[in-house]
Amino acid sequence: MRPPKRQNRKPGVRTSWDPVAAWYQGMVGEGGSKYHRKFAIPAILDLLAPQKREHMLDIGCGPGPLAPFIADVGARYTGVDASERLLRFARQHHGNAGRFFLGDARKLPTLDALQANSFDAVIFLLSIQDMDPLDQVLQAAAWALRDSGRIVLLMTHPCFRVPRQSGWGWDEGRKLRYRRVDRYLTPLPVPMKPHPGDQGGVTRSFHRPLSAYINGLSACGLLIDQVREIPKHEEGKTAGQSRADTLADQEIPLFLGIRAVKRS
Template sequence: MKKNLNRARSQSWDAVAHWYAGWTGTNGSRYHRTLAVPLLLELLDPRAGEHIADLGCGPGILAPPVAARGARFIGVDLSPKLIAEARRNHGRVGRFHVGDATNLPRHADLPAGGFDGASFLLSIQDINPLGDAMDNAARLLKPGGRLAMVMLHPCFRVPRQSGWGWDEGRGLKFRRLDSYLTPLAVPMQSHASGTTRSYHRPLGAYAEALARAGLALTDIREVSDLPGQGDSKADRRAAGEFPLFLGLRAVKLG
């Protein structure tokens, strides 16, 4: 399983681009606006005049908040359809290129050591191999440059291998995990025209890939899911105990 996962190449989201761009809308889904983008900005902390590269940028919804802070935004994604969408909606506040985050194109807009910050906003778990993605992000950064990632928490959210359960005897909502240490390539739900693939790796795999790329982990944020309408007391307790999102920040060593 591990061997196959390491060989698997990540896929463009072209097949689901229409559905995905509709779900996010121009300014991002509710998850983006209230949870993922604020967390990413906190970790990345883009400042006026800085250069920021977002890898797996999709429809480019990170471009406006980064540009609003006065930083210059470059987005890269494997999907030509999502890059076209990003250019259409956010071309005035960022530049966008089709490219593979595990093997970035040599382009004047993507100079080695040319960036103060790099990010993976809900994209790193759709990109494989992880080590190549970390190496490419590190190559873009200046010494001291920051890498920020927001993802589904790999310890509590393993695609098709985790979920909620109800313990009748204790009146308790619990988190169930069927596997964790085995890396997985998981085909995800089909959205009208196509499927995508997500990659589960245990938390240690992220720490190892960062270290190998010369990136020092400096911050970890574990964040609960957004509250749902009509949540019971048990729902709220469980949601507060198990963070379903994870934010990581790392710094390129000099």
């Protein structure tokens, strides 16, 4: 006789990273992954320009790698995530830098800990592409933000890094590394198995064209005032890399950062 199927522990939020929490917190660690440290966190801080005593809301905070950077400038930090396991890690390692709450990014008004129009800034650090539907998430973020407050999104560049639908190619004639994009305009939920050895975990990445973010923000009264397109290399050659690869890394951005301001 077959053993009974293991029950899911909780239905929870469908897009929560609880099933891959052990792998993800291992990769991010206390100080952030190498991508956090080199690109994502500096870009967020650059766009956010956090000020002393401001109150920041990090939506989809996961294991909380941003919290100490916000605390360091004397700003207040609140993180919300749908993964209990990642929040446990965040509280254990960054509990002295801020507060962490379990919650669904689409339903922030249902959280007792949060108030409408109360945050100076709202942040999505590598999390907006893991949430769906976008309009509900942006609406909830706008709800939390005070008038003239800012929202900062940092994501893999949706024009060039479409999961499973883009990649590098080699043009032998021109000795050129090029980026191939097979699909772009159609929104696409892409199942991701970040760690093949992990028993539990599949997450979903929600590809959307750039217009979905621009128009989605605008529909919530959030007007874009800054954009950063962040390459893997800004200048110089990385040891062991060909000139063609270095050029490709300099010219095709890895991340996109967007800042928008809530219209008062």
